[in-house]
Amino acid sequence: MAGGRNTKTSFTAGELGDELLGRPDMRAYENGARRLRNVFIQPTGGVTRRPGLRHVAMLPGKARLIAFEFNTEQTYLLVLTHLRLQVFMDDAPVAEIAAPWTEAMLDQIAHTQSADTLLLAHPEMMPQRLTRGSHTAWSLAAWDWVAQPYFRYAPPGLTLAPSGTGGTVTLTASAAFFQAGHVGTRLRIGGRRIVVTAIASPGVATAVVEETLAGAAPTDDWDEAAFSGVHGWPVTLCFHQDRLVIGGSRDLPNRLWLSRSGDLFNFDLGTGLDDQAIEFALLSDQVNAIRAVFSGRHLQVFTSGAEWMVTGDPMTPASIQLHRQTRIGSPIARIIPPVDVDGSTIFIGRSGQAVHEYAYTDVQQAYQANDLALVARHLVREPVSMVYDQTRRLLHVAMAEGWLATLTLYRTELVTAWTRQETAGAFRALAEIDGTVWCAVERDGRIRLERFDPAMAVDSGLTGASATPRRIWSGLAHLEGRKVQVVADGTPLGGATVGGGAVTVEPETQALQVGLGFAHVIEPLPPQLSGAAGARSVPLRLISATFRLLGTAALSVDLGSGARPVPFRRLDTPMLDAAPPPFTGDVTLRGLGWQRDALRPLWRIEGETPLPLTLLSVTTETRMTD
Known part of the structure; x- marks a missing residue:
């Protein structure tokens, strides 16, 4: 009869998928667990019952949450719902305004912020500019372009003939071209701007001349605004090196536009001087519909099929270079903005089952995209929202089926640990402001605005x-x-x-x-059996288990008894007339009976008592016989 003593001092590999049940040789197996539900992994390795969610407000329907940080003391939560925008400061609504987006558009809205202005984009919506005047004064309006980018959508040979060179003119096309969405769209004839005001037929339109035309003869030297009601609007955007970067549009999904330096709404290409606008397409052997642009060490472009690096320091029309780095791809059904974690960019893979860390390596002078969910694939399934809590080093990813996958990521300490958060409902959207994670949660068919609160146990x-x-x-x-x-x-x-x-x-x-209420679960991986018996099923007995706790007020443990689990045993049962004191120290429990099931855990912590729990380590003493 062989005996053994094992001390598990860390859970820094998090919850592992069942595919790893046969790999006790891996380091992740030693530091992992089979089930970690409604708990967070601390960067130091311990496991803590997660905080509860505080109710803030009922929402009218599906919502998109966006953090708005005006300065270090004034932060706001923007709640986008059907045809309206609500602004919250702390837990109180401070403003509400009408908006042009519908509920169906929320998943594809992209945004970026500069000082007191937030820019929003959607391929079917004229881009919007949200400006804060004061706590309660907010305005939302379409962009005021200084100079729009232009593109030749019409086929070669199609000509336009203006009826004059100034004032109001009639435009006659050599083939069907005009659509209702062209009203309000700018065209350029010979580089000079006109604005379409009415459509008479597919071949005839009325326009107002903004810059006197060179002549009235039919010409094929013309183009139209790259963004319009006919060809769609920008897909995504960011700021990089004092330029506004627009990534893709509905009809030009693989094209990038960079504004003039310091002149964010001016996309005039000019003569190619260093500070003038830049425009180019991502061309390769695969579809590259741009899904996100991100300002990191370089301008990073995430497309439906690959990840790109745009270099240039400073970035000018002459110095800019484009390099494809990896071939992962990003989701096309929704916009999930990448987030920065310690200089690396975290993004969701197109497969819907991977979360990648896009990191630059000085040795290879290139980016790599490591899959952070490789050993916990079962926890990542169709992500719909993602935020990073820098204060607690927690990456939260909401899934389409309603749970929250939480990753504790601390590379310097080799911590990459996933857990799963569940609630009586479904997590639908997330935002993070100053260490507070806000959630749109669906319960009983209604959407509620809630936030994680360390003082809340429910x-x-x-x-x-x-x-x-x-x-x-x-x-x-x-x-x-x-x-x-x-x-x-x-x-x-x-x-x-x-x-x-x-x-x-x-x-x-x-x-x-x-x-x-919500229940937490901490369940270890099956014990590692070694020796003459190898890994086959052999009788195994748990002699004792010692749990080292920190500030814990309630604990329920199942040690099992033979083939049947024993009832949970609660320690430090709270008295009815006083709050239970938190306990720090070791608790030793004795096990009974033998078990032959090699996949059965030696112990299991599970409970829903709304009191704090932190587990630091577990020491088990076992006996095994052939």
């Missing part, structure tokens, strides 16, 4: 305080009819049902926290 929760003890607490209409968890003065009181927007608690209390 989801969709609210807190209340009273100078005198109270038994009835109201203001809970958003949880009407739901069974909720109640925490009074720091002590869990169990479940209650919300009726009439209120709950009744016993005994009376002066401070209350009410919301939806």
Whole structure:
């Protein structure tokens, strides 16, 4: 009979997929777990029950969340919904204005910010400019172009003949060309601008001359605005080296436009001087519809089929160079902006099952795209939103099916650890502001605005305080009819049902926290069996398990008994008249019985008590026999 003692001091590989159950030789196996639900991995290796979600507001429907940072002291959350924009500061709405986007457009809206102005783009919407005047004064309007970019969409040989050289003229095309969307679109004839004001037929239109034309004869020396109601509007955008960069449009999906340096809405190519605008297409042996442009060490371009690097320091019409780096591709169904993590760019792969780290290597002088979800593929499935919490080093990725995959990423300490967050509903959109992660959560068919709150132990929760003890607490209409968890003065009181927007608690209390409960799970990988018996199924007995805890107020553990799990045993059971004190130290539990199932965990932590839990390490003592 062989005995063994094993100490698991780290969970820095996170939750691993079942495909790795046969790879105990990997370092990830030693530091990983089979299930990590509703917990965060600390950069130091411990596991902590995640904070709850504070309820902020009910939203009218599907939403897109955008962070707006005016300065270090004034930050706002922008909530985009059907035909409107709401502005929140802290937990309160401060402004609401009409908007041109619909609910169906939210997934494809791209944005970038400079000082007090946020630019928004969508291939079916004239690009918008959101400006902050004060906390409560916000304005949204179409861009005011200084000089638009132009492109020749018409086939070669198609001519235009103006009826005159100034004022209002009639344009006659040599073939069908004009569409209703051309109204308001600028054309250039011989490099001189005119604006279409009316369409008489596919071959005839009326226009106003802005720059006197050179002549009235038919000519094929003409082009039209690259962006219009006919050919679509910009897809994505960013700022880089004091230029506004536009990546793709509906009808020109693989084209890049860079404004003049310091003149963000001026795309006049001029004569190619260093500070003038730049325009070029991404041409290769594959489709390259641009899905994101990102300003990092270089201008990074993410397309539907590959990732590109645009160089030039400074970037000028003469110095600019384009290099394809990797062939991963980005999603085409929605815009998921890449995020910066310690100088690397994190982006979602087109497959919908990968999260890549796009990092520049000085040795190869090129970018590489490592898959961060390689060992946790089951947690990444059709991402719909992504944010990075720099304060806690947590990357949150919301999935189409509603869960949140959370990655603790700390390269200097070799920490790449995934966990899964679940709630009584579905995470639909995310935003991060100053270490606070905001969520649009769908519950019971309604969308709610919530945020992670370290002081909250329940989801969709609210807190209340009273100078005198109270038994009835109201203001809970958003949880009407739901069974909720109640925490009074720091002590869990169990479940209650919300009726009439209120709950009744016993005994009376002066401070209350009410919301939806959630369960945490920490389950290790199967034990590594070695020796003469190898990895085959052999009788195995857990003698004891010692859990090292930090600031933990409640713990439920299943050690199993033979082929059947024993009931969970809760330590430090809270008293009804006082909040349980947090416990720091070791707790040793004795195991009973033998087991032959090699895939069965030796222990499992699972509980929904709304109290803090932090697990630092686990030491197990086992016996094995042939």
